[in-house]
Amino acid sequence: xxxxxxxxNFFTHLILFVGFVLCxxxxxxxxxxxxxxxxxxxxxxxxxxxxxxxxxxxKTAWTTADLGPKLLNSFIMAAGVAAGKxxxxxxxxxxxxxxxxxxxxxIFWLIFVTLMLPLEVRIVPTxxxxxxxxxxxxxxxxxxGLSWLIxxxxxxxxxxxxGLLNSYTGLILPLIATAxxxxxxxxxxxxxxxxxxxxxxxxxAGALRFFIDILLPLSRxxxxxxxxxxxxxxxxxxxxxxxxxxxxxxxxxxTELKQLIPNVGGIPxxxxxxxxTLIVMLPPLIVVVLMQRWFVRGLIATEK
Amino acid sequence: xEKRVTFSSWTIGILFAVPQLLLIFTFFYWPAGQAVYWSLTxxxxxxxxxxxxxxxxxxxxxxxxxxxxSITASLVFAGISTGLAMFVALVLAAxxxxxxxxxxxxxxxxxxxxxxxxPALAMAFRFVLAPEAGFMAVINQVWPGFWDPGLDGADAMxxxxxxxxWKYVGYNFIFFLAAFQAxxxxxxxxAAMDGSGVMRRFWDIQFPLIxxxxxxxxxxxxxxxxxxSFGIVDIMTSGGPANATNLMVYKIYSDGFxxxxxxxxxxxxxxxxxxxxxxxxxQFRFIERRVHYR
Numbered sequence: 213x214x215x216x217x218x219x220x221n222f223f224t225h226l227i228l229f230v231g232f233v234l235c236x237x238x239x240x241x242x243x244x245x246x247x248x249x250x251x252x253x254x255x256x257x258x259x260x261x262x263x264x265x266x267x268x269x270x271k272t273a274w275t276t277a278d279l280g281p282k283l284l285n286s287f288i289m290a291a292g293v294a295a296g297k298x299x300x301x302x303x304x305x306x307x308x309x310x311x312x313x314x315x316x317x318x319i320f321w322l323i324f325v326t327l328m329l330p331l332e333v334r335i336v337p338t339x340x341x342x343x344x345x346x347x348x349x350x351x352x353x354x355x356x357g358l359s360w361l362i363x364x365x366x367x368x369x370x371x372x373x374x375g376l377l378n379s380y381t382g383l384i385l386p387l388i389a390t391a392x393x394x395x396x397x398x399x400x401x402x403x404x405x406x407x408x409x410x411x412x413x414x415x416x417a418g419a420l421r422f423f424i425d426i427l428l429p430l431s432r433x434x435x436x437x438x439x440x441x442x443x444x445x446x447x448x449x450x451x452x453x454x455x456x457x458x459x460x461x462x463x464x465x466x467t468e469l470k471q472l473i474p475n476v477g478g479i480p481x482x483x484x485x486x487x488x489t490l491i492v493m494l495p496p497l498i499v500v501v502l503m504q505r506w507f508v509r510g511l512i513a514t515e516k
Numbered sequence: 517x518e519k520r521v522t523f524s525s526w527t528i529g530i531l532f533a534v535p536q537l538l539l540i541f542t543f544f545y546w547p548a549g550q551a552v553y554w555s556l557t558x559x560x561x562x563x564x565x566x567x568x569x570x571x572x573x574x575x576x577x578x579x580x581x582x583x584x585x586s587i588t589a590s591l592v593f594a595g596i597s598t599g600l601a602m603f604v605a606l607v608l609a610a611x612x613x614x615x616x617x618x619x620x621x622x623x624x625x626x627x628x629x630x631x632x633x634x635p636a637l638a639m640a641f642r643f644v645l646a647p648e649a650g651f652m653a654v655i656n657q658v659w660p661g662f663w664d665p666g667l668d669g670a671d672a673m674x675x676x677x678x679x680x681x682w683k684y685v686g687y688n689f690i691f692f693l694a695a696f697q698a699x700x701x702x703x704x705x706x707a708a709m710d711g712s713g714v715m716r717r718f719w720d721i722q723f724p725l726i727x728x729x730x731x732x733x734x735x736x737x738x739x740x741x742x743x744x745s746f747g748i749v750d751i752m753t754s755g756g757p758a759n760a761t762n763l764m765v766y767k768i769y770s771d772g773f774x775x776x777x778x779x780x781x782x783x784x785x786x787x788x789x790x791x792x793x794x795x796x797x798x799q800f801r802f803i804e805r806r807v808h809y810r
Binding site for chain 1: 521529544614625714750765782788
């Protein structure tokens with residue numbers, strides 16, 4: 213502190229405290245509402261003292277929205293996206309930074325452009341691609357006349373088809389197809405001293421060995437940061453899972469929340485809805501609280 | 517920046533990039549190209565032929581009052597929620613940066629909302645702002661009919677703005693705080709020795725030095741308000757009442773998947789893509805030049 217400013221200090225504390233309360237209040241309201249019975253939760257004003265029906269509500273929400281399997285689906289999707297991102301981005305960044313093949317700059321820009329267009333704005337065609345993931349290749353074969361050629365030569369009609377709707381692969385792969393992590397690794401790889409590479413090469417290490425034994429262990433911090441941020445991001449995805457899981461068996465916890473919106477007729481069951489909300493918001497909150505350091509670091513690093 | 521020491525094998529290098537290239541080709545470039553193709557043709561959902569119609573899809577969309585209504589709603593939403601989330605975060609970060617007692621606690625807690633899924637927080641706010649239960653009901657008892665997001669478009673818009681801003685205050689806070697803490701303490705102390713007060717130091721030293729962060733967050737917040745709003749709208753208002761909260765991404769979704777108008781949805785996607793690309797280029801080209809760097 214530079215000087216004595218008692219008034220300003222008072223206001224600083226006051227405003228920060230108000231901000232703190234506004235930030236915490238929704239969490240508290242959700243938790244308290246989840247503990248009331250149907251009559252108390254619809255009281256005006258609702259009592260902020262916890263009621264006694266917490267576990268009953270949690271159980272009802274759990275069975276109504278079938279949250280057990282849905283949470284597992286969410287977890288598989290989030291872990292899959294995080295792992296996929298961590299691995300694939302590392303491979304790509306290694307290729308871009310440590311090699312000099314023709315077309316490298318072009319590949320760099322190809323990947324860079326994907327940062328600009330989020331999945332949300334191209335959902336309709338992406339959905340069509342996932343419905344038959346080989347359709348791009350089929351079309352290419354058709355247009356170039358290759359499928360005609362193959363049919364003439366071998367007599368086999370080419371029709372490639374592989375649907376990924378209602379599958380974990382379909383949930384995960386399109387979410388990995390962006391550049392977010394690649395640039396995080398790129399920035400880091402550029403700071404790795406050249407002497408290290410030289411020494412490794414002198415000792416007879418090839419590209420693969422250098423990558424696995426030296427570069428990857430050095431990037432552990434980056435992996436933790438990227439993994440945390442991607443896990444949260446994937447867990448919180450809503451639109452994409454909503455579209456491609458037409459079948460209940462692959463729906464995620466976040467999309468299942470919609471089942472819990474109280475219907476307009478009758479007394480709204482807000483206590484159940486809030487219990488479900490609490491269950492769905494808890495896992496990412498735990499990740500944020502436990503992995504705070506990596507979370508903040510990943511957030512700042514992936515955006516720059 | 518380039519590496520001096522590299523590996524000579526071209527094949528291995530290209531092989532390392534192949535998985536990523538396959539993914540972005542299949543799930544990014546192809547769909548993006550497909551969107552352009554669909555927007556220029558009339559496509560029957562689930563097969564059937566495509567008829568080339570040129571720019572007709574764009575013409576019919578741009579002549580549609582509902583679409584302009586959706587653009588207006590998106591811009592209002594983007595403008596107010598970005599302003600609100602950034603202003604609150606800036607104030608909180610500036611005060612936290614004064615490092616009085618307890619500032620560590622704020623640093624930890626204020627980013628929690630950003631970890632929450634948009635639909636989950638939308639559900640929480642749907643309850644908090646519900647007209648018949650929750651807390652706005654208290655006000656409704658005093659002034660009946662004061663607040664009803666189910667009937668009044670402005671109330672519905674206010675609800676989704678509050679929910680979105682709540683989440684993004686935490687996000688902006690992290691970046692603002694990092695920016696404030698990157699300013700050398702000696703600068704602040706020197707200014708204090710010269711007799712400048714807290715406000716003067718803020719406006720003449722700290723504020724100019726964090727302008728890059730402000731512009732960066734401005735673009736991110738606006739683009740996020742186009743995408744991340746979907747879950748909030750879908751849970752809280754479903755685009756209603758009377759299309760008052762029918763934001764652009766929500767309209768693409770409902771036209772494409774509920775109305776099965778693929779061509780119209782594709783044309784809307786293209787317009788939204790252009791909007792976001794322009795914003796991003798704007799960020800890279802112009803904004804970065806006009807701000808103060810140390």
